[in-house]
Amino acid sequence: MSRPKPTLASTFCGIECLNPFWLASAPPTNCGEQVMRAFDAGWGGAVWKTIGEPITNVSSRYSSIDWEGRRMMGFNNIELISDRPIEVNLQEIAEVKRRYPKHVVIASLMVESKRESWHDIVQRAEDAGADGLELNFGCPHGMSERGMGSAVGQVPEYCEQITGWVKEKARTPVIVKLTPNISDIRVPARAAKRGGADALSAINTINSITGIDLDTFQPNPNVDGKSSHGGYCGPAVKPIALNMVQQIQADAASVLPLSGIGGIGSWRDATEFILLGCNTVQVCTAAMHYGYRIVEDMQDGLLNWMGEKGFATIEDFRGLSLPNVLEWKQLNLNYQIVARIHKDLCIGCQLCYTACWDGAHQCIHLDRTAAAPDTTRTPGIVEAESARRISTTPIPKLDAETSGRTNAITPLERIPRVDEDHCVGCNLCSLVCPVENCITMERIDKDLPFESWEERVAKGLVPTGASEVMSTNT
Amino acid sequence: MSERVPFPLQIVTAPKVAERFGDLHPPFDRQAAVPEANRCLYCFDAPCTIACPTHIDVPGFIKKIASGNLSGSARTILDANILGASCSRACPVEVLCEGACVMHRYNKQPIQIARLQRFAMDALYESGAPLPFEPGAETGLSVALIGAGPASLACAAELRRRGIRARLYDARPLPGGLNTYGVAEYKLPLVESLREIEMLSQLGVDFHFETRIDASGLAELERKHDAVFLGIGLGAIHQLGVSGEALAGVTNALDLIAGYKSGSLTTVPERVVVVGAGNTAIDAAIAAVRLGAADVRIVYRRGAEQMSAFRFEYEHAKNEGVKFLWHVQPTGVRGDRVVEGIELTKLESTEDGSIVPQMGSEFVLEVDLIVLSIGQATHAAFLFESSSTFGKIQLERGRIVIDRATGQTSYPKFFAGGDCTNGGREVVDAVADGKRAGIGIAKWLEVQYVQT
Ligand SMILES: Cc1cc2nc3c(=O)[nH]c(=O)nc-3n(C[C@H](O)[C@H](O)[C@H](O)COP(=O)(O)O)c2cc1C
Ligand code: SF4
Ligand code: SF4
Ligand code: SF4
Numbered sequence: 001m002s003r004p005k006p007t008l009a010s011t012f013c014g015i016e017c018l019n020p021f022w023l024a025s026a027p028p029t030n031c032g033e034q035v036m037r038a039f040d041a042g043w044g045g046a047v048w049k050t051i052g053e054p055i056t057n058v059s060s061r062y063s064s065i066d067w068e069g070r071r072m073m074g075f076n077n078i079e080l081i082s083d084r085p086i087e088v089n090l091q092e093i094a095e096v097k098r099r100y101p102k103h104v105v106i107a108s109l110m111v112e113s114k115r116e117s118w119h120d121i122v123q124r125a126e127d128a129g130a131d132g133l134e135l136n137f138g139c140p141h142g143m144s145e146r147g148m149g150s151a152v153g154q155v156p157e158y159c160e161q162i163t164g165w166v167k168e169k170a171r172t173p174v175i176v177k178l179t180p181n182i183s184d185i186r187v188p189a190r191a192a193k194r195g196g197a198d199a200l201s202a203i204n205t206i207n208s209i210t211g212i213d214l215d216t217f218q219p220n221p222n223v224d225g226k227s228s229h230g231g232y233c234g235p236a237v238k239p240i241a242l243n244m245v246q247q248i249q250a251d252a253a254s255v256l257p258l259s260g261i262g263g264i265g266s267w268r269d270a271t272e273f274i275l276l277g278c279n280t281v282q283v284c285t286a287a288m289h290y291g292y293r294i295v296e297d298m299q300d301g302l303l304n305w306m307g308e309k310g311f312a313t314i315e316d317f318r319g320l321s322l323p324n325v326l327e328w329k330q331l332n333l334n335y336q337i338v339a340r341i342h343k344d345l346c347i348g349c350q351l352c353y354t355a356c357w358d359g360a361h362q363c364i365h366l367d368r369t370a371a372a373p374d375t376t377r378t379p380g381i382v383e384a385e386s387a388r389r390i391s392t393t394p395i396p397k398l399d400a401e402t403s404g405r406t407n408a409i410t411p412l413e414r415i416p417r418v419d420e421d422h423c424v425g426c427n428l429c430s431l432v433c434p435v436e437n438c439i440t441m442e443r444i445d446k447d448l449p450f451e452s453w454e455e456r457v458a459k460g461l462v463p464t465g466a467s468e469v470m471s472t473n474t
Numbered sequence: 475m476s477e478r479v480p481f482p483l484q485i486v487t488a489p490k491v492a493e494r495f496g497d498l499h500p501p502f503d504r505q506a507a508v509p510e511a512n513r514c515l516y517c518f519d520a521p522c523t524i525a526c527p528t529h530i531d532v533p534g535f536i537k538k539i540a541s542g543n544l545s546g547s548a549r550t551i552l553d554a555n556i557l558g559a560s561c562s563r564a565c566p567v568e569v570l571c572e573g574a575c576v577m578h579r580y581n582k583q584p585i586q587i588a589r590l591q592r593f594a595m596d597a598l599y600e601s602g603a604p605l606p607f608e609p610g611a612e613t614g615l616s617v618a619l620i621g622a623g624p625a626s627l628a629c630a631a632e633l634r635r636r637g638i639r640a641r642l643y644d645a646r647p648l649p650g651g652l653n654t655y656g657v658a659e660y661k662l663p664l665v666e667s668l669r670e671i672e673m674l675s676q677l678g679v680d681f682h683f684e685t686r687i688d689a690s691g692l693a694e695l696e697r698k699h700d701a702v703f704l705g706i707g708l709g710a711i712h713q714l715g716v717s718g719e720a721l722a723g724v725t726n727a728l729d730l731i732a733g734y735k736s737g738s739l740t741t742v743p744e745r746v747v748v749v750g751a752g753n754t755a756i757d758a759a760i761a762a763v764r765l766g767a768a769d770v771r772i773v774y775r776r777g778a779e780q781m782s783a784f785r786f787e788y789e790h791a792k793n794e795g796v797k798f799l800w801h802v803q804p805t806g807v808r809g810d811r812v813v814e815g816i817e818l819t820k821l822e823s824t825e826d827g828s829i830v831p832q833m834g835s836e837f838v839l840e841v842d843l844i845v846l847s848i849g850q851a852t853h854a855a856f857l858f859e860s861s862s863t864f865g866k867i868q869l870e871r872g873r874i875v876i877d878r879a880t881g882q883t884s885y886p887k888f889f890a891g892g893d894c895t896n897g898g899r900e901v902v903d904a905v906a907d908g909k910r911a912g913i914g915i916a917k918w919l920e921v922q923y924v925q926t
Contacts, residue, residue, distance in 0.1 A: 348521065350517055382519050386523075387529065391525060391526070393569060396781075396785075410576075414521070434580065
């Protein structure tokens, strides 16, 4: 019996989706022509660049962080919402929906915090044919100074109230897009839920200053010599977004259908968001970096992965990782691993050695070729020894002993050794090692049953007072 | 300083020749250098640093390129190797730093250390910044250095940084020794060698050119200075010892290379034979190809396995069109007034391992130019003919014996380094020797003067 062919089609708060890949509200969804080209490329949906009273943008308005040759690891903008008239945007939405009835078009909205203004824009967006509404409570720059965007998203009462106003009018699902610029994402999430939101999307961009020009002392992006804090996104923000997604999903008062956003650039990233419970994902920076075409691999990769794992639909694996994220106090204190270096893979860079000495617990040593373990040699001593070594260029004919030398095998004296009795299993060395699988973390059996901090506290094994201090980061 | 003409401006360049000897390894631009620098793992106690005879902190200077600290990178290089620019071009990195790079065992591509080193050095020159070192406070001590090649230059730099006067004497009109006159132009252009030494001269080294030091001159230098450094390199290239060797059209590899580099030689005739198969022979053969010869052959007594040239040099020569004739020995040179041919005999190995001429295998190769590159003598004779003092300097197989760590000879006031002590190795070995000797001399002098 052959497995069913996997499908990417799914439903998100009642909206039928061809696939979970949406373009986030941003420059890639600025106009109808773009959105139609994106749909042709394979995107399942688009959240229209936020519509509201047209604004004037500054230039420049983007800056980015490059990391070791990789461009745009982190991206930053001080752009505002759409600079095009509301009517034009709505006409184009109507046109797109007429031509692409099966694709999802969500109208992202932001207007002044008045009930009538929201009622009005909701009505017009739905009349244009939008499949749903996304309330932009996140924009951290420019709009917040006008009492909109994150000025709303950061105040739970406003969040709840405006969501309520929108719900009074809306016939289509209402998605509240959350700002991460807040200490606990669950607070605005709960407020949106109380206000009646049908779904959430997270995260919007994170307040940032990407850098300062060391020649001119001017920050980026440069607007006539000055700058302003902007919104950070792209690969660099994914870990933050994943954490916020998990926090929302693990909180009964917050949880709603969720569209995950933040640093998604491939099917792998998207799958991680879905495993933490997201129904759809939204992409901005990756599409700005490489164009719409990236969605081809997103669909292809996800389908292949689903096929390999035997998942027929998104729902089959959505949220599967949620039970694996616990609070620290619930983790097993008796689980013990140690580092093991695989001699055959080691290239002798000794990064693990210096990392464990300076950054961890001084339990990697360079005494493999010594007669007896020598734990007294420090990195400083090792370096001083080799500084005194005198070498010359090996000349084949003159130096017979060096002619057969090969650099294909790592000399034993360069391969470090882990003192397993002292290794605390912190993992640092295996993260530092440039060779995949060269350092593995192996479980050592201590014959001890599962025991968490919580249990220790319950058994009264912990001094009174300590349990209070050990609360989570919430 | 006076209106001395900077070294690089003292040379006549031959544009045609320069054109034909374009860079073997083109320089990096920033877009390529930074990702390459980031590829370096920053190994602890890095094997590349150990493999470099001057022990340049390779990961250190590479990471500074990655961070955009180019002046710091150049300083890190120069601190260990004052001729870092020349070495970045002339070093056989395949058997040195890059050969030792751990990346051979990872994705098989070593970090391009030499090109990165050149990138940092070029950036320093282009910035117009001075050498990032200053002469030490004058101590009143002085050292005479014989020969202005890499060993002496490196030694002089160490001395100047410690406030010791350094006086260099060289028989040639320009400094640099083999760096300037002997390294193939597509590796190290003559101007680059001079540009580097010009910078070094900011430390206040005294140069005395076209001054040949004989035995009595040496005795005088010994009297006038607190120590003497011998960086005299090697002597003349060996002769074949066959008839016809004195004909016009017989030259040697060093003269050929020095000739085209300094612009006095711009073409060679059609058919060229190079005798010998060391790195210098390869350089000469490739030079002949690039100077216009149609047919260039290397003849060697043994097989490819026994030649002293590096493997990659051999491959390079083949790529340039040089042909190799193994197991043959020149037995005579034919010609009337000029060379017309070279008489060769095939060799075969006997049961006891020795190689002997093969009976009746003689043949003649018609050639227009014969280039000898069969090893060099040392200047040992120069020391022997000297007065009793120099007789005290211990020699071994023609090489000056030194203490490897300090460069000191058996006669304490004399130090030595480079080819005259090791029989001919790489530029970087000479620099390392010179550096150790410079430090050694300074330490030794300190002891001498503390005692008084
Ligand atoms: C230039 C730019 C403009 C944006 N404009 C909007 C906007 O108008 N409305 C909105 O809700 N989000 C806006 N965003 C935020 C994106 O929709 C998205 O939440 C964020 O970029 C994170 O996703 P990413 O990491 O895939 O880029 C903008 C982002 C960028 C880079
Ligand atoms: S896991 Fe941590 S403590 Fe153990 S060897 Fe690695 S770095 Fe050291
Ligand atoms: S980091 Fe990895 S490759 Fe490098 S020495 Fe340690 S185990 Fe070997
Ligand atoms: S051995 Fe290679 S990777 Fe390691 S520091 Fe040297 S150049 Fe970098």
